[in-house]
Every structure is written in structure tokens, then in C-alpha cells.
Amino acid sequence: MEEDYFQRNKRFNDIYYLTKGTEACVPSHHYGPARREYYLIHLIEEGKGIFISNGVTYNLKKGQFFLIYPNETNYYKADEDFPWKYSWIGFHGENVEMLLKSIGLSKQTPVGSVENAKDTIKLMNKIIKAPITDNKSLIILQGYLYLLLANLSIGRDLYDTEHKSDVINKDIEYTNQAIQIIQDNYHRIEFSIYSISEKMALNPSYLSQLFKRTTGRTMNDYLIDYRLQKSREILDTTQESIQNISEMVGYSNPLSFTRIFKSKMKMTPSKYRKVREHYKSEE
Incomplete structure (x- = not known):
């Protein structure tokens, strides 16, 4: 891709x-x-x-x-x-x-x-x-x-x-609920994938399997991608420190946040911000 x-x-x-x-x-x-x-x-x-x-x-x-x-x-x-x-x-x-x-x-x-x-x-x-x-x-x-x-x-x-009647099945309904919980709680440092199954009163293994079966990726992958999406929005629109941003998107350790960001975006959050600021200065 x-x-x-x-x-x-x-x-x-x-x-x-x-x-x-x-x-x-x-x-x-x-x-x-x-x-x-x-x-x-x-x-x-x-x-x-x-x-x-x-x-x-x-x-x-x-x-x-x-x-x-x-x-x-x-x-x-x-x-x-x-x-x-x-x-x-x-x-x-x-x-x-x-x-x-x-x-x-x-x-x-x-x-x-x-x-x-x-x-x-x-x-x-x-x-x-x-x-x-x-x-x-x-x-x-x-x-x-x-x-x-x-x-x-x-x-x-x-x-x-x-x-049509087969479209909204149980797997899709449960997966959609899990996605909503992630989007509502991604910013909480104490938030974990395990807490999703608790909120939904489902077996963690069962929920993980149906989520992967339905979306093609794990709940943890989805959580990481969503957190990084939100972090890019903050980097684009504010001057918050990297440490504050990491906490705002659910990471207590800014080094862990930077490592995950770099693995996905091929650059550190600081470098990402510099590139964006360069474009803004040309406007």
C-alpha cells in the first residue's frame, strides 16, 4: 500500500x-x-x-x-x-x-x-x-x-x-460498537483493548476474533491508527509540545509515542511539524 x-x-x-x-x-x-x-x-x-x-x-x-x-x-x-x-x-x-x-x-x-x-x-x-x-x-x-x-x-x-437482510449481522454490529468505544476513549492513557470487551460484556478472545474477521486488522492496530490520526491533527493546528500531544492521544511516554509515530509516518512528530510549518510559511 x-x-x-x-x-x-x-x-x-x-x-x-x-x-x-x-x-x-x-x-x-x-x-x-x-x-x-x-x-x-x-x-x-x-x-x-x-x-x-x-x-x-x-x-x-x-x-x-x-x-x-x-x-x-x-x-x-x-x-x-x-x-x-x-x-x-x-x-x-x-x-x-x-x-x-x-x-x-x-x-x-x-x-x-x-x-x-x-x-x-x-x-x-x-x-x-x-x-x-x-x-x-x-x-x-x-x-x-x-x-x-x-x-x-x-x-x-x-x-x-x-x-440486504444479511448486511447488518452480529459481527458487524459488535465491531461497530467496538470502533465507537475506541473513538470515544482513545485519549485516555488508562484505556486498553481489554476494557472494550468489558464494556460490551463479551469474551475478549471472541471480540478480538470477530473484529479481525470483520475488519481485517486487530483492535490494537485500529487504536494506534486512530491515535496517530488525532496526533497529526494536533500537530497541524497547535504548538503543543510532543509530550503534551502524546498524553492527549493516550500515551504516557512521549518516547513510545515518537517511536510509533515514526514507524507509521516515516518521520518523527517534530520533523512532521517542521515540514507542515514550512508549507504554511509559503502560504
Whole structure:
């Protein structure tokens, strides 16, 4: 998996990048049920899979896309025989929902087909490979994002209504509850994965197994990723010390926080802040 992250740029209020990346999934690779705090478009470049949103299952393939809305629970899974390869773009902004509605996308219609699959996939690959070294490159990427949205269109033939009743099963319900507990308590230093099973009155081993089975990763991995997401937001918007930030996201030892941050972001929190401040100084 390859992924880039962006800082909030004051030049772009209507719509702005947060992340972009690509992944060639292994058979039956799945993600979720999970919620994002931003919009996320996945464009399928090869293979096929399913996307589940609001109790509806969509069967998707090359040249189609699915859109994740902020704070909506979703689940998606690669096909067992022909797993998909997709690229994604995460974004937010003041007028994003209006822009999406203008091309027919909504929470009720979060999937569709691109008008010219070959050209749109080329555009997406250009976005994924584009550098983010300075403001000029960001302006170019901003143009690409609008062009990508212009190539999207909704489809009415993507519903798989036969399995609606099977979508929200016990595993998904329990996993969603566990995710909510993590998001509500990630900042507490004394918070542990074991406390999740206590709150839910479930056997810890059973909960761990169903969470991994449903999301493809452990609860501890999810907790770490969520804490790092929150730490980047604090680094981007405040001058809090690294020690304070580590405590704000649930780490009592700033050295442990720095080590985990570096393993994920390939740079220390201090270096991350310097890079972001450099971009801000150019605005």
C-alpha cells in the first residue's frame, strides 16, 4: 500500500486533499465496518469486490467507484477470485457535499461509473504519482481533483438487493460498537483493548476474533491508527509540545509515542511539524 498525507491548506476552502494512495488487494481483503472523518473516493482499476453502505450491497468492478461519507459506517471487500486494485483520494471542504450533489452523488447513491474508464484511471494514477513538494504542485493537484469529479457519474444498476437482510449481522454490529468505544476513549492513557470487551460484556478472545474477521486488522492496530490520526491533527493546528500531544492521544511516554509515530509516518512528530510549518510559511 502506498499513501500520502496532506496538511490543511487555507488556499483551498471549498475542497481540499487529506490523503491519497493505492493498493492491490489480496483475495477477500476487507476493511470495516469503519467510519472516516472525511470524504473518500475509491476508483477500481482492476478486479472486483463489494461495498456496503446504509444496508445496501453494491457489486463493483473496474471503471466503477464508491464514495465514503464522513462519519458513515461502511464495509468493503475484495473478490475472492478477482480481487480489486483501487486508488483512493480523501478530501474535505466547505462545499464538498454541494459539489457531489451536482454530479448526482449522495449518501443514498454513493457509487457509480466513470465516463471514460481508461482516461479516468490514467488521471487517477497521475494524481497518485504527483509530487506534493510545494504550493505549485498542490495547485496542480487541486485542478486534477476537480477534473476527476467531473468524470464521475452515478449508476442505477449496481444494487445487489438479494442480500440486504444479511448486511447488518452480529459481527458487524459488535465491531461497530467496538470502533465507537475506541473513538470515544482513545485519549485516555488508562484505556486498553481489554476494557472494550468489558464494556460490551463479551469474551475478549471472541471480540478480538470477530473484529479481525470483520475488519481485517486487530483492535490494537485500529487504536494506534486512530491515535496517530488525532496526533497529526494536533500537530497541524497547535504548538503543543510532543509530550503534551502524546498524553492527549493516550500515551504516557512521549518516547513510545515518537517511536510509533515514526514507524507509521516515516518521520518523527517534530520533523512532521517542521515540514507542515514550512508549507504554511509559503502560504
